[in-house]
Amino acid sequence: MSSEEERRGNDTADGQADGARGPTGTRFKALILSMLALSALASIALVAVLTLTATGILAATQLLWIAAAALAVIAAGALIAAAKTTDELFRALERLRGAMVVLTGSENAVPPRREAGEEGLEVDRLHWALSGLAARYARERAVPDERMRAVLGAISEGVVVVTQAGQVSLVNQAAMQLLGAERVKVGTSVFAALERESLTQAMERAEAEGRRVEAGLKTLDGETVDAIVSSFGKHGGAVICFSAEEMAEHGAEIYHDLALHDRPPPAGEIHPDRRLDELPMLVLDTETTGLDVTRERVISIGAVRLHGPRAYPAHSMDRLINPGTSIPPRSTVIHGITDEMVADAQSFPEVYAELRELLEGCVLVGHNIAFDQAMLRRECELAGLDWPEPTLLDTLLLAGALDPSMTDLRLEGLAAAFGVDIHGRHTALGDCLVTAEILTRMLPRLEDIGVVTLADAQTHGEQAKHLVRAQKDSGW
Numbered sequence: 001m002s003s004e005e006e007r008r009g010n011d012t013a014d015g016q017a018d019g020a021r022g023p024t025g026t027r028f029k030a031l032i033l034s035m036l037a038l039s040a041l042a043s044i045a046l047v048a049v050l051t052l053t054a055t056g057i058l059a060a061t062q063l064l065w066i067a068a069a070a071l072a073v074i075a076a077g078a079l080i081a082a083a084k085t086t087d088e089l090f091r092a093l094e095r096l097r098g099a100m101v102v103l104t105g106s107e108n109a110v111p112p113r114r115e116a117g118e119e120g121l122e123v124d125r126l127h128w129a130l131s132g133l134a135a136r137y138a139r140e141r142a143v144p145d146e147r148m149r150a151v152l153g154a155i156s157e158g159v160v161v162v163t164q165a166g167q168v169s170l171v172n173q174a175a176m177q178l179l180g181a182e183r184v185k186v187g188t189s190v191f192a193a194l195e196r197e198s199l200t201q202a203m204e205r206a207e208a209e210g211r212r213v214e215a216g217l218k219t220l221d222g223e224t225v226d227a228i229v230s231s232f233g234k235h236g237g238a239v240i241c242f243s244a245e246e247m248a249e250h251g252a253e254i255y256h257d258l259a260l261h262d263r264p265p266p267a268g269e270i271h272p273d274r275r276l277d278e279l280p281m282l283v284l285d286t287e288t289t290g291l292d293v294t295r296e297r298v299i300s301i302g303a304v305r306l307h308g309p310r311a312y313p314a315h316s317m318d319r320l321i322n323p324g325t326s327i328p329p330r331s332t333v334i335h336g337i338t339d340e341m342v343a344d345a346q347s348f349p350e351v352y353a354e355l356r357e358l359l360e361g362c363v364l365v366g367h368n369i370a371f372d373q374a375m376l377r378r379e380c381e382l383a384g385l386d387w388p389e390p391t392l393l394d395t396l397l398l399a400g401a402l403d404p405s406m407t408d409l410r411l412e413g414l415a416a417a418f419g420v421d422i423h424g425r426h427t428a429l430g431d432c433l434v435t436a437e438i439l440t441r442m443l444p445r446l447e448d449i450g451v452v453t454l455a456d457a458q459t460h461g462e463q464a465k466h467l468v469r470a471q472k473d474s475g476w
Contacts, residue, residue: 275454
């Protein structure tokens with residue numbers, strides 16, 4: 001288990017303990033007490049009016065009007081308060097129901113944090129119980145990781161595990177000291193430390209011969225280090241061990257994310273009856289020089305592959321693009337990308353092949369995805385490239401039709417509603433990962449209302465007519 005998982009598990013466990021000590025659901029109790037207090041005040045007022053009538057100060061007709069007005073005010077106030085509290089309760093329950101479905105279907109899921117104002121709702125205890133369940137899952141997942149850490153930590157050799165593309169999925173401290181801690185962090189490319197040709201040749205030999213092979217691997221600093229390279233089997237990639245003689249004194253820490261070796265199933269045919277939980281998708285986001293799709297340029301593309309509710313982070317892209325024009329300061333304020341950052345970046349045609357490979361056989365998904373497609377179509381037209389016009393799914397339209405009363409349909413608003421942490425906001429890949437997580441948490445709610453196929457989802461999204469109209473008016 002990574003340090004981030006440990007932190008989240010501890011946070012939820014601490015939260016459960018705090019919730020057990022603190023006040024639980026009081027909102028409805030407060031509402032009832034308020035209504036009783038209003039009723040008492042109305043009764044006092046009515047007695048006063050009756051007394052005034054009996055003494056002849058007020059006429060009977062005036063009494064009736066005053067009593068009716070008082071009762072109407074009390075009833076209206078009570079109904080408004082009850083409606084507001086009930087709506088808040090059901091919204092909180094729906095968020096937790098969706099979180100429970102996701103939690104049972106994904107070992108990495110965590111319950112959403114409470115929104116502001118939910119602390120006194122009667123769902124408080126349920127929230128903390130769900131947090132405790134998530135913490136228990138995290139503790140159980142940590143057991144094999146701790147065992148593996150103990151075993152690999154006792155090995156004196158340096159160990160690096162890489163995917164077929166060279167992405168580091170596991171590294172111990174000895175290897176980090178040998179190759180450079182920043183060069184071989186989990187998720188980075190091992191080719192930032194080792195010369196590509198020497199390693200790929202060793203990996204191909206190990207794969208072809210089905211055994212460990214000895215190799216002299218060249219570092220980018222011009223040195224040669226002795227290593228043993230083994231195939232990682234059906235998972236793809238390789239295990240690289242450096243001899244103990246190469247090692248200086250080191251600690252026993254290891255860092256890993258072996259899920260980087262997971263591969264999505266073959267895409268298959270995209271047809272309207274394809275189920276959403278088996279749908280190959282590419283969640284995509286672009287950062288641009290502006291919002292006018294007829295003249296602005298793409299300066300960053302982020303994408304991540306999904307198959308149904310499961311994301312495959314190793315099958316992703318995160319590219320800065322040199323637009324061949326200056327980036328307006330007003331755009332830089334939003335996404336933080338400057339002319340200096342893209343000065344040495346590739347042009348759109350140079351990254352297009354990677355995008356097409358990821359998109360092959362997939363539905364294109366995004367938040368306001370029609371905008372991103374319009375921008376990519378324009379870039380292809382400028383470069384003389386063919387844009388494939390993929391099938392689209394828009395999380396903005398899906399959410400707008402799912403809950404027409406939701407007022408904040410920005411990515412931040414949906415993240416709060418579905419309990420998704422915002423990370424890397426206003427970067428292309430960061431927005432992709434947030435959108436992907438929102439979609440996976442949205443799928444159980446869509447299934448709950450009978451939206452289970454691609455055709456169902458497209459029809460459902462079209463029900464948000466005001467959003468569809470706004471997109472068309474913007475030229476998307």
